[in-house]
Amino acid sequence: MSSPASGPADGADAPAVDDFVDDFAAETVEGPSEAGTATRRAGSGGGRRDGAGLAGPLPPAAADEPSRGTRGRTPGAPAAPTASPASAADLPADRYDSRELSWLEFNARVLALAEDPSQPLLERAKFLSIFASNLDEFYMVRVAGLKRRDQAGLAVRGADGLTPREQLARISARTQELAHKHARVFLDEVAPALEDAGIHLIDWSQVTEEARPRLSEWFARQVFPVLTPLAVDPAHPFPYISNQSLNLAVAVHDPQTGTEHFARVKVPNNVPRLVRVGRDPSSEDGAGTDREAWFLPIEDLIAENLDQLFEGMDVVEHHVFRVTRNADLEVEEDRDEDLLQALERELARRRFGPPVRLEITDSMSEHMLELLLRELDVDPHDVVQVPGLLDLSALMELQSLSRPDLKDPVFVPATHPAFSEGETPKSVFATLREGDVLVHHPYDSFSTSVHRFIEQAAADPKVLAIKQTLYRTSGDSPIVESLIDAAEAGKQVVAVVEIKARFDERANIGWARALERAGVHVVYGLVGLKTHCKAVLVVRQEGQTIKRYCHLGTGNYNPKTARLYEDIGVFTADETVAADLTDLFNVLTGYARRRAYRKLLVAPYGLRRGIVERIDGERERAERGETSGIRIKVNGLVDEQVIDALYRASAAGVPVDLVVRGLCSLRAGVPGLSENIRVRSILGRFLEHSRIFHFVGADEHWIGSADMMHRNLDRRVEALVPVTDPRLTAQLDRIMDSSTAPSTRCWVLQPDGSWDPWPVASGEGHDGMAVCDHQVQLLRRREAE
Numbered sequence: 001m002s003s004p005a006s007g008p009a010d011g012a013d014a015p016a017v018d019d020f021v022d023d024f025a026a027e028t029v030e031g032p033s034e035a036g037t038a039t040r041r042a043g044s045g046g047g048r049r050d051g052a053g054l055a056g057p058l059p060p061a062a063a064d065e066p067s068r069g070t071r072g073r074t075p076g077a078p079a080a081p082t083a084s085p086a087s088a089a090d091l092p093a094d095r096y097d098s099r100e101l102s103w104l105e106f107n108a109r110v111l112a113l114a115e116d117p118s119q120p121l122l123e124r125a126k127f128l129s130i131f132a133s134n135l136d137e138f139y140m141v142r143v144a145g146l147k148r149r150d151q152a153g154l155a156v157r158g159a160d161g162l163t164p165r166e167q168l169a170r171i172s173a174r175t176q177e178l179a180h181k182h183a184r185v186f187l188d189e190v191a192p193a194l195e196d197a198g199i200h201l202i203d204w205s206q207v208t209e210e211a212r213p214r215l216s217e218w219f220a221r222q223v224f225p226v227l228t229p230l231a232v233d234p235a236h237p238f239p240y241i242s243n244q245s246l247n248l249a250v251a252v253h254d255p256q257t258g259t260e261h262f263a264r265v266k267v268p269n270n271v272p273r274l275v276r277v278g279r280d281p282s283s284e285d286g287a288g289t290d291r292e293a294w295f296l297p298i299e300d301l302i303a304e305n306l307d308q309l310f311e312g313m314d315v316v317e318h319h320v321f322r323v324t325r326n327a328d329l330e331v332e333e334d335r336d337e338d339l340l341q342a343l344e345r346e347l348a349r350r351r352f353g354p355p356v357r358l359e360i361t362d363s364m365s366e367h368m369l370e371l372l373l374r375e376l377d378v379d380p381h382d383v384v385q386v387p388g389l390l391d392l393s394a395l396m397e398l399q400s401l402s403r404p405d406l407k408d409p410v411f412v413p414a415t416h417p418a419f420s421e422g423e424t425p426k427s428v429f430a431t432l433r434e435g436d437v438l439v440h441h442p443y444d445s446f447s448t449s450v451h452r453f454i455e456q457a458a459a460d461p462k463v464l465a466i467k468q469t470l471y472r473t474s475g476d477s478p479i480v481e482s483l484i485d486a487a488e489a490g491k492q493v494v495a496v497v498e499i500k501a502r503f504d505e506r507a508n509i510g511w512a513r514a515l516e517r518a519g520v521h522v523v524y525g526l527v528g529l530k531t532h533c534k535a536v537l538v539v540r541q542e543g544q545t546i547k548r549y550c551h552l553g554t555g556n557y558n559p560k561t562a563r564l565y566e567d568i569g570v571f572t573a574d575e576t577v578a579a580d581l582t583d584l585f586n587v588l589t590g591y592a593r594r595r596a597y598r599k600l601l602v603a604p605y606g607l608r609r610g611i612v613e614r615i616d617g618e619r620e621r622a623e624r625g626e627t628s629g630i631r632i633k634v635n636g637l638v639d640e641q642v643i644d645a646l647y648r649a650s651a652a653g654v655p656v657d658l659v660v661r662g663l664c665s666l667r668a669g670v671p672g673l674s675e676n677i678r679v680r681s682i683l684g685r686f687l688e689h690s691r692i693f694h695f696v697g698a699d700e701h702w703i704g705s706a707d708m709m710h711r712n713l714d715r716r717v718e719a720l721v722p723v724t725d726p727r728l729t730a731q732l733d734r735i736m737d738s739s740t741a742p743s744t745r746c747w748v749l750q751p752d753g754s755w756d757p758w759p760v761a762s763g764e765g766h767d768g769m770a771v772c773d774h775q776v777q778l779l780r781r782r783e784a785e
Helices: 017-028 037-041 099-115 121-151 165-197 212-226 298-303 341-348 366-376 390-401 428-434 447-457 478-488 504-516 575-589 607-623 642-653 710-714 726-740 776-785
Strands: 199-201 229-232 246-251 258-267 274-277 293-297 315-327 356-363 384-386 437-441 464-470 492-497 521-523 534-542 545-553 564-573 602-605 630-634 656-660 677-681 691-695 698-702 716-723 746-749 757-758
Touching: 037 642, 099 121, 099 165, 099 757, 121 165, 121 274, 121 315, 121 356, 121 390, 165 199, 165 384, 165 390, 212 298, 212 607, 212 677, 246 298, 246 366, 246 447, 274 390, 274 545, 315 366, 356 366, 428 447, 428 545, 428 564, 437 726, 447 464, 447 478, 447 534, 447 545, 447 564, 464 504, 464 575, 478 492, 478 504, 492 504, 492 575, 504 521, 521 575, 534 575, 545 575, 545 698, 564 716, 602 607, 602 710, 607 642, 607 691, 607 710, 607 716, 630 726, 642 656, 642 677, 656 726, 677 698, 677 726, 698 726, 710 716, 716 726, 726 776
Parallel strands: 199 293, 356 384, 464 492, 492 521, 630 656, 656 677
Antiparallel strands: 229 258, 246 258, 246 315, 274 293, 315 356, 437 564, 464 534, 534 545, 545 564, 602 716, 630 691, 677 746, 691 698, 698 716, 746 757
């Protein structure tokens, strides 16, 4: 495996690494769920168990190929049921794992990539940064929600049988383990390796006498003017500590009065966290001089100059600390007011959320810690002591170094063959009239497929209307620019902008207003629901008829993250799909109340039911002795109704292969419950983000925006589209074949809830087969084509 992309791709400019980290975190953390309580209350029991893991290797369907349903079984031979299908009441009460602990195990897998010496060194540093950013958002959203419930006295047990307080205790214990391991991986492995590679992270004592004057001059010019030491005494109340800010807690002694005082100095966030030593830190020069580079943490530079901030005082001690606050929004959408205004009001309140975590260096004195706990009103269980550097998300700054030898090879996505421009270029619309097209990002270029589709639609005088959903997009989005161009050209343009996309609210509000100013009809979807489906509908006049063209996908219309996220999209001119999409946009923009669609599965109106019915259909086929099988690739699997349906299918003998990147509440490989279910997780250079559903017996393939989680099925507008063209289903099969192959490097979910790396032996897969990296295989295949 290799790490998330950092080189330029799909265009001349490389994506900003912060875009990847921010979106990675946002895609991996779900807000607190109150949905599905009836199902969850039916269950009880513990979270993780101490049961034995799988004995021996992951059982393959066949030594030379991945499992695809009952392939390899004698044609027509029945699957041997291991148990009769059970209703939910007959299933064991402890059949769900804790979703919170499962998420922490996902982040542990991210940390494992930072430990992997086969990763390029700066990619390992990047994974350390991603781990830190992920954990920040987990606390700001998930832990904050649990604390709110606990403080409100809501002791309702979840599907895993745990109360909010019990979950918080387990989260605290596991977080302490992971935070310590995170720090040790950096201090003991990555930092020494960076040193050997010529990238030196130093403290003030290691700064040479020659370099100190330049640093001091830069500090006086760029840093000192923006620092504000805030004293704490009867005349100065304890200052507000902003969310995720880095701070110095300083104790000073007054030699005149003999008293000791506390003060706080906020580390400014408008200067680099890692200050380049050896040249002017403000300089943009230095290309080609990164073979040797020295970096000093900005807090060390400030600490060395505290005497300038506290003249006439003796600095007794100083320590770095950081606060994480509740950042989950609660917008009352049923009030009679503009949603934009309501959201802006809540965004202003977000910064004042209560603290949910206090990070400190392990050198902090006991009395200073007690003062912070008292003044910040933080539970001692929410204190995380970190050896070494606090907030390793700063390591992302090292990506700016010109060290291609320490990064993944540069990858430039290819234009999909259907959209390649030969001597006589043809329009996207002409291509789609010949048949559907499936694109697989980032291997297929987003710019020459999705963006070109919208761009050509905006410029085409025959196009009458463009309708599109926007969930997250980039700061300089060409997609938005194309919509503005279309509106200014007199086309009917509708943009369903989801302004409640977490941590992208301000950006989406800005885009919504820019679109409105250009004459685009901007709507915010349905009250109480987030619009998460990825859809474009283009209406075109062709002779005497109206023709509609569609794109439905799994990923955001964001050209930057499209270079880093693995996603799938389908272009089609299918009239039935277009009719469904037309109806869906009418629901989103008007007062239509359609609940049933011809081809699409749409949440929250029937997507869960459609998936469960198809799982049950595979179970029924197995019971009749027919070919059956289920293969699903999602980011999260938490919904109890879907999980129970999978358990029943497993009991009937249906082979179930699941590829779940993140959290998974299903227990896999448990005798009598799920011995026919195998769950893998793939992490690597690109963020696995597509959702694929393959029901083997029915020969049905689906792709779309929905994960199998409460938020997607109950509180979001989602859409899955069937893929029926044999050329396209073969592409989906190849993706799933590679994902589930016995030789593919991954993590495998064990019956006790732990995840084991697979294959265990380095360099060899099952039966001595060479280990394959799923993403590298796809890269090579695309390059070969």
